[in-house]
Every structure is written in C-alpha cells, then in structure tokens.
Amino acid sequence: MRIPRRTFLGGAAAILPAVSAVLGTASQAANQGATAAKARRFRRIATEEAFTTPELAEAWRELARTASNSNLDLPFIKSIFDSPEPGSIRDEFRRRLLDIENERLRIMDEAGVDMHVLSVTIPGVQMFDADRAVEHARRANDRLAQAVRRHPRRLAGLACFPPQSPVRAAREMECAVRDLHLNGFIVNSHTNNEYLDDPKFWPIFEAAESLGRPIYIHPRSPSDGMAEPFRQYNLAGSIWGYAAETGTHAVRLILSGVFDRFPRLKIVLGHMGEAVPFWLWRVDFMQARRTGEGMARKLQLKPSEYFQRNFAITTSGVESHDVLEFVLKVVGDDNVMWAIDYPYQPSGPAVAFMDSAPISDATKAKVYHQNAERIFHIT
Amino acid sequence: MRIPRRTFLGGAAAILPAVSAVLGTASQAANQGATAAKARRFRRIATEEAFTTPELAEAWRELARTASNSNLDLPFIKSIFDSPEPGSIRDEFRRRLLDIENERLRIMDEAGVDMHVLSVTIPGVQMFDADRAVEHARRANDRLAQAVRRHPRRLAGLACFPPQSPVRAAREMECAVRDLHLNGFIVNSHTNNEYLDDPKFWPIFEAAESLGRPIYIHPRSPSDGMAEPFRQYNLAGSIWGYAAETGTHAVRLILSGVFDRFPRLKIVLGHMGEAVPFWLWRVDFMQARRTGEGMARKLQLKPSEYFQRNFAITTSGVESHDVLEFVLKVVGDDNVMWAIDYPYQPSGPAVAFMDSAPISDATKAKVYHQNAERIFHIT
Numbered sequence: 161m162r163i164p165r166r167t168f169l170g171g172a173a174a175i176l177p178a179v180s181a182v183l184g185t186a187s188q189a190a191n192q193g194a195t196a197a198k199a200r201r202f203r204r205i206a207t208e209e210a211f212t213t214p215e216l217a218e219a220w221r222e223l224a225r226t227a228s229n230s231n232l233d234l235p236f237i238k239s240i241f242d243s244p245e246p247g248s249i250r251d252e253f254r255r256r257l258l259d260i261e262n263e264r265l266r267i268m269d270e271a272g273v274d275m276h277v278l279s280v281t282i283p284g285v286q287m288f289d290a291d292r293a294v295e296h297a298r299r300a301n302d303r304l305a306q307a308v309r310r311h312p313r314r315l316a317g318l319a320c321f322p323p324q325s326p327v328r329a330a331r332e333m334e335c336a337v338r339d340l341h342l343n344g345f346i347v348n349s350h351t352n353n354e355y356l357d358d359p360k361f362w363p364i365f366e367a368a369e370s371l372g373r374p375i376y377i378h379p380r381s382p383s384d385g386m387a388e389p390f391r392q393y394n395l396a397g398s399i400w401g402y403a404a405e406t407g408t409h410a411v412r413l414i415l416s417g418v419f420d421r422f423p424r425l426k427i428v429l430g431h432m433g434e435a436v437p438f439w440l441w442r443v444d445f446m447q448a449r450r451t452g453e454g455m456a457r458k459l460q461l462k463p464s465e466y467f468q469r470n471f472a473i474t475t476s477g478v479e480s481h482d483v484l485e486f487v488l489k490v491v492g493d494d495n496v497m498w499a500i501d502y503p504y505q506p507s508g509p510a511v512a513f514m515d516s517a518p519i520s521d522a523t524k525a526k527v528y529h530q531n532a533e534r535i536f537h538i539t
Numbered sequence: 540m541r542i543p544r545r546t547f548l549g550g551a552a553a554i555l556p557a558v559s560a561v562l563g564t565a566s567q568a569a570n571q572g573a574t575a576a577k578a579r580r581f582r583r584i585a586t587e588e589a590f591t592t593p594e595l596a597e598a599w600r601e602l603a604r605t606a607s608n609s610n611l612d613l614p615f616i617k618s619i620f621d622s623p624e625p626g627s628i629r630d631e632f633r634r635r636l637l638d639i640e641n642e643r644l645r646i647m648d649e650a651g652v653d654m655h656v657l658s659v660t661i662p663g664v665q666m667f668d669a670d671r672a673v674e675h676a677r678r679a680n681d682r683l684a685q686a687v688r689r690h691p692r693r694l695a696g697l698a699c700f701p702p703q704s705p706v707r708a709a710r711e712m713e714c715a716v717r718d719l720h721l722n723g724f725i726v727n728s729h730t731n732n733e734y735l736d737d738p739k740f741w742p743i744f745e746a747a748e749s750l751g752r753p754i755y756i757h758p759r760s761p762s763d764g765m766a767e768p769f770r771q772y773n774l775a776g777s778i779w780g781y782a783a784e785t786g787t788h789a790v791r792l793i794l795s796g797v798f799d800r801f802p803r804l805k806i807v808l809g810h811m812g813e814a815v816p817f818w819l820w821r822v823d824f825m826q827a828r829r830t831g832e833g834m835a836r837k838l839q840l841k842p843s844e845y846f847q848r849n850f851a852i853t854t855s856g857v858e859s860h861d862v863l864e865f866v867l868k869v870v871g872d873d874n875v876m877w878a879i880d881y882p883y884q885p886s887g888p889a890v891a892f893m894d895s896a897p898i899s900d901a902t903k904a905k906v907y908h909q910n911a912e913r914i915f916h917i918t
Contacts (some may be wrong), residue, residue, distance in 0.1 A: 249832060355768065385767020389734065389787050393794040394834050399825035400790045403818060404783050408768050411779045415772040431821065435814040439782060442810065445884075446778035453628060455773050462767035480820035486865040505824075 200204050200318055203529040204274045204511065205316075205538065208376070208430045208476040208499035210281035211264075212257045213300050223287055229523075232381035232396040233283050256503035257281055259306045264502070265314060271507035273367050273500070274529075277536060278304060279318040279346035280382045286351045287322060293322030297332050305340035316538050323351040323361055330367035330408045337371045343536040344373040344428070348380040349409050355383075356409070365422045374426035374472065374535055378510035379406040379434070398504070400479065409436040411472070412441065417457050419466045426470060426535065430499060433473035437490040440464040468492060472535050474499035475527070479513035493523045497532045576797040580900075582908040583653045583890065584695075586918065587755070587855040588879035589660035590643075591636045594681050596620050602666055610663050611760035611775040614918060635882035636660055639686045643881070650886035652879070653908075656724035656915060657683060658697040661759045665702060665730045672701030676711050684719035686904035695722045695917050697755055702730040702740055716750045722915040723752040723807070728788050732762040735788070736795035744801045753805035753851065753914055758785040758813070777856065777883070786813040789850070790822065792855045794835050798845045805849060805914065809878060811862050812852035819843040847871060851914050853878035854906070858892035872902045876911045 212220075224238035240257075244250035254301040256263060261279070268276065280300050287292040297320045304317040319336030321329040336342045346369060347356070356364065356377075368375050379402030382390050386404070390396040410429055419425060429436065436443075445461045450456035461469070468491055475484060476499035488496055514528060532538055591599075603617035619636075623629035635642060639657070647655065659679050664672040676699045683696040698715030700708040715721045724747060726735070735743065735756075747754050758781030761769050765783070769775040791806055798804060808815065815822075822842045829835035840848070847870055855878035856864060867875055879889040893907060911917055 239550045249828070273609065350768075353767075357771075382765065383768060386761065386765035386769075386783075388540045388732075388764020388790070389729075389762060390765075392736075393791060393836070394829060395787075395794065397825075399794075399822055399829065400787065400818070403821075404765075404787060408774070408779065408783060412768070412772060412774065415774065415778075432817070438811070438814045438862060438865075439779070439857075441862065442782075442857050443778055445856070445858075446776075449628070450773060450778065456771070477824070478818075478821050479824075480869075482865060482868045483817060483820065485818075486861060489861045490859075 165406060168358065175467075181337060182462055195254070202525055204272060204498065204514075204528045205277065206273055206275065206500040206502065206507075206510070207277045207428075207474050207497045207532050207536070208378070209276035209278055209502040210257055211260050211278050211304075212281050212506065213303050214258065215299055216280065216285075216296060217254070217258060219288065219292070219296060221282070227287075229384075230387070231287070231384065232387050232390060232401065233287070236381070236397055253503050255473040257475070260315070261311065265311070265388045265405045266371050267502070267507055268314065271511050273507055275316060275538070276502065277318060277343060277532065277538075278307070279376065279378065280304075280320045282378060284320045284346065284348045286348055286380075288322075288324075290322060290324040290328070293324050294328050294332065297329075301332065301336050301340055301342065305336075305342060308342070316536060318342065318344045318346040318536075320346055321364065323356070323364060326361050326363040330363040333364070333367040333371060338374055343538060345375045346378055347375060348378045349406050350380065350383040353383040354467075355412050357412045357418055362418075362421070365418060365425050368421045369425045373537070374428050376430070377406060377409060378427040378430060379403070381405060401432050403431065403451065406431075407436055407439075410434060410436050411439075411463075413452055414443075414463045414466050415447070415457065415459075417459060419470045420460050423470075426472060428472045428474065428497075428535070430474045430476040430501070432475060432478040432487050433467075433471070433491065436471075437487045440467060440490060468495065471495065472497060472531065475510075475514070476501040476506055479505075479509060481513075481517055484517055485519070488519065488523065488527075493519075493526050494531060496527050497535065498527050498529075546609060562704040581904055582630075582876065583651060583655065583893075584785055584908045584911040585652055585654065585879040585881065585886075585889070586656045586807075586853050586876045586911050586915070587757070588655035588881040589636055590639050590657050590683075591660050592682050593637065594678055595659065595664075595675060596633070598667065598671070598675060599662070606666075608763075608765070610763065611766050611769060611780065612666070615760070615776055616662065617889055632882050639694070640690065644690070646881070646886055647693065650890050652886055652890065654695060654917070655879075655881065656695045656697060656722060656911065656917075657686070658755065658757065659683075659699045661757060663699045663725065663757075665727055665759075667701075667703075669701060669703035669707070670734060672703050673707045673711065676701050677710075680711065680715050680719055680721065684715075684721060687721070695915060697721065697723045697725040697915075699725055700733070700743065700747045702726060702743060703756045705740050705742040709742040712743070712746040712750060712752075716915070721752075722917060724754045725757055727759040728785050729756045729759065729762040732764055734762075734791050736791045736797055741797075741800070744797060746806050748801045748804045750796050750914070751803070753807050755807040755809070756785060756788060757809060758782070760784060782810065782813050785810075786815055786818075789813060789815050790818075790842075793822075793842045793845050794826065794836065794838075796838055798849045799839050802849075805851060807851045807853065807876075807914070809853045809880070811854060811857040811871065812846075812850070815846060815850075816852070816866045819846060819869060833898055847874065850874065851876060851910065853910065854889075854893070855880040856884055858884075858888060860892075860896055863896055865896070867898065867902065867906075872898075872905050873910060875906050876914065877906050877908075
C-alpha cells in the first residue's frame, strides 16, 4: 500500500512544478512572495492554517444534513459547508478553505507571510465511521502532500489521521512522514467523545514519538459529556468552548501519565496554550498535594515540567502582547510559535501583532520561524 | 422577621466584645495580631477565606451519605465532612473550617494576616431544597455576623444566600447588609446545574446592585451537564474542573447581557479571574464578529470592558508572580485583591508570595488591602 503512494508522489513531484509554472497564477504569487521576503527581517511561518479538500467539504455537508445527534460542532459545519449565505464571512471561509494555491498565496504575499503550515480544518476525519475516516485521511494527506511539493517554500503540512482506528491511524502517520514528507500531525481534540489519554489511542502516540513529529491538538467544540452549559450564547466554539474542551484534553494527557510512557512525544496547542500556562502553578500545587494524599497517579515530573518538555504552543487567535509576554515567561521562548488561524483570522493583523511585539529580535526570530523549523522539521 | 434579627444582633454587638474579652484566647490573639501589624508595611486582608458552621457540616455529611446522584462535588464533601481520616489533611480542613476564632486567629497572627474576609465553604446552601437552604443561609449568616462583631478588626464576612429561591435570596441579602452589616455575598457557581445569567435569578443581582455589595462567585465542580470529562484523574476540583466551571459561568454572565441590565453589579472571581483575563482578546474579537453576523446578542460594551468595570479578581490559590503581573496589566490594579484560600492553601506562602511580588508599593497596597477596603466596604 505504501509503495504505490510513494511512487505516485515521486511522479507528481517531478511533473507538477512544471505544470504549475505553466498555469501561472500560483507560481507568480510564489515569486512575489519571495521578492517581498527580501525586505523583511524575519521569515514568517504561520503554523495553524486551515484548508480542506472538495471531498471533505462534501462529506461534511452531508454530515451536517444527516447527523441525528446534537454534537456541538454540527452548527459550525453546517454554517460553512451547507450553503453559507453568499457573500457572508462563512461563504468566504468556505472559499478560502478550499483554495490552497491561488487566493491563499496572494493573501500570504499581501501580508508578507512566507509559509503556511497547512492542516485540515475541524472536524477533520473524526466524525466519520472508521473506514471512511481512513479513506478520507489518506486522500486529504495525498492532496496536501502534492500541494506542498508544488510550493515547498510556501507550504508545509500536518497530516490528519483517523483516531477511530488507532492502528490504521498509526499506519497513515507513518506513511505521511516517510512517504509524503509531511511535517507532523493534526487532531481535533476528542473523537466520539473520547480523549487521547485512553490507552487504546496510544498507538497514535507511539507512532508520533517514533517518527519524531508533533501532534497538534486543535480545538473542537466540547464533547457531548460537557456540552450543556455551552449550548446557549453560541458559547461552544471559538469564543469559549474550544478553550474549555482543548485545555481539558491537555490536562488529562498530563495527569494520565502519557508523557512518562512517551517522554519524547511533542504536543502542540494553539491559542497560546489554551490557558494551560495560566494554570500551571495551581496544577503543580494540587498535583503534589493529591499525590501525597494518594488521590492522584504518581508522575515522574511536575505537570509544568511536562508542559515545558512535551508541549509547544502557538499564538493563533490571541493577538495580545500581554498574553504573549506572559506565555514566553512561563513556557520559554523555544516553545512558542506564530500562527494566524487562516482563514478564520485575518492575516495582516496577525503579522502586525508579531511585528510590533515588545520582545527581543532573538525571541521574535524563534517565534516567527526558528521554533517552527525545528519542531516541524521545516528547512 | 428582620426586626428580631436586628434587635438580637444589636444586643449581641453590645455585649459580645465584653464576653470575648473575658473569655480570653480569641481577643488575646486579636491583640497579638494588632501588635504584629505595627511592624508590617501593608495591612493584609485575605479575601477568600473559608469557614463553616456545625449545622452546615452536619447537613453536608448527611448529604454526602444520602445523595443518590453523581454530582461531582459529593466526593469532596464526603472526604471532608463524613469522617475524614484522623490526622489527614482533610481532617485538618474540617477542623479549621469549623473554627473561626481560635486556631484561625493564631494562624493569622503567625503569618501576619490582619483580616480574613470569611465565607461559607462549598457547596454553601446550594445543594439543599429551597426551604432548608433559606434556613441554613439565615443561621450561617447570623453566626458569621456574630463572629465579625466580636473581631471587627480581624474578620469580615460575605453572606451566603439560597439561589434556589431568588426572592428569598434577595431578602436574605438585604438583611445581611442592612441588619448584619456583612460585606458582600458568596455563591458557589451553579445551583442545581443552572447559571445566574438565567433571568429567574436576577432578583439576586438586583439586590446586590441596589445594596452596593459584590457577589463573589466561588468555584464548585462542573455542573452535571459538563461533568463527564472531569470524572477521571480527580479532575473535577481545584486542579482543573473548578476553573472550567467558574470561567464558563463568568463568560455566560458577560455574553448574556446581565451587565447592561445591572451596570453597577460587581462580581468577584477567585484564582486570578479563572483564566478569563487570559481570554479577553479572543472573547472581544469573536463577540465583535458574531455580533456582526447576527449570531450574538448586541452588548453595549466589549466583553473586556465589562470585565474591567463589573469584575474584580483575587489571587487565591495561584501564587505565581508571572500570573499576577499579567492580570495586573489586563484588568488594572484597582481590581485585584489578595487572598489565601484558607484553610485549603497555607497562609505563610500566600503572604510570602505577595510580599515578594515584583510590583510597586502603591500597587501592593491596593492588592493587599485598599481594593478590598473599597470593594467590600471594610473600614
């Protein structure tokens, strides 16, 4: 199974740049980007940038129409992928998610963004049955790898995988790195209301650790078991629910002992770390007390030490210098990466936010590109 | 109903200081405290300090034994109030919660703490039926007021109230301020899984606003509708669940429009603001977008502006200078108050944390006492 894919992509890599050059637009945009880059001080690598494929967009539309449950992500999916109002921001999101090489590269050029680290937007393949999830992940990763090969200086990519089938997920992850040369992985928090600390998911961590690539835990809305208080005020999504869901997922991972079993596993969190940095003092204090009381699993390190060793965070969607300075102090400047959250956040302000950040040039270089280059193996 | 209480307490106020002086221990401790204070630079008012009454302790023990639901607070209540292991930290919590005037004052003196702003510990009266809740609140507030009157320089108090019956809650709140001269109110997040943004609770906000006293929204474990992911790893309590529950409550209040209806209402949050300060940029951004899309209620101010106008926060349980400096920048130095979270957190380190905080003396004076004096009407 792996060989045909590698062969196919080798072929694609060989011919597609030429095709792209003939087609024009995309490579012109790429050239403009290269020119603009000369005048800039820092390479700008944006690390949480969303896209989708036509197949996934269609599958999500069908999901939004047919799902009979009350999962909190469905209204979001429906609003974007099932006939968004023409001209609305949801319509724009849909168009920009489906585009990888045209409008996206133009917008990157306009804002002076060198590279998007692409990942499939929520809910990824996590709301399909296992077989469809495997198939969708495969196709999406193939498409992603092709785009990256056509624009190696402008695009990198995080592979999706089907947690519904951890063993097949691990196989896809291996293929995504070894054959497709993608840069890491993305998962959208819970899968069917289950969290990755459950040992049944650990083949996924084993694969990520042995491949030496990080898993970006992107938010999704709170799982059904914590959904109720988020059903009013449109609270489920980016305004609040994403944070409650994803922060909880991260703390579960830490307290479960996952990082004693997989000490080299790297998890990336967006949104300045989903507020986990804010809570590290308290989590450390309470973990120490509870361990003393026999109420918690004994861990080799303090929770904050795992956070510094096993996590990296990105600035996506939180353009506050106060928060940036705070997280740099708490998690260190080797573990913070810049991100826009395209197309959900505008690119210009995300650049202006980092350009104007009151931090040293050395730190800015780390946040803008050096940390991403190291963590995602970007050359 | 109000007149006998006022009369009784007027009488108590007149005679109890004398009785206390004769009885010795408590007032000796108070005197020692006053002496120690002379050598200190700042008056230290701790603003989230827990106690209970024998009646409540007994009622909670019964609750822990008889409750047939899976509410996440029950294991905590059981561990402290239903035969904690002798000599354990839970046993110490129970003893210290039940003591107001002896061990507490000694510990305050040892740590150099001038004043505890007392409040009934979780779950307060919120897990009883309405009639019992009304009765328990009344008795607990009477006891609290008596203790404060015996030690007016060492103790202040926040009244509990029964949200199960908002009209009777408002009546108790009025009595607590007008007759008992207490300093504000305490509530432990949800009541029977409902949040205070529900208009049925608004008599409570009306009372607080018209009385000019704040409501401290203390954490409790996540409500049943968001409980599931917190059932493992003892995640429900102070290590993580409290934050998810109480932060969600605060954001619901802001987005519901409560503060347009009650512009002078003041809400106090512990634990450095339950991470809401961390999220204000994102909440502002998303609220603006959603309002533009017609997906959110139009509010008069930005969410962050309500947070600065209608909230104050305390340092309870988060002894990190990085977090302190961050919240001072985001919410301003008029809205941060020092707290220990006695008896759950040790007093000495909480004092050392604030004494050593790298902030100006003017700011330290505000955090240590001036803000509490203003917000809680402490003389």
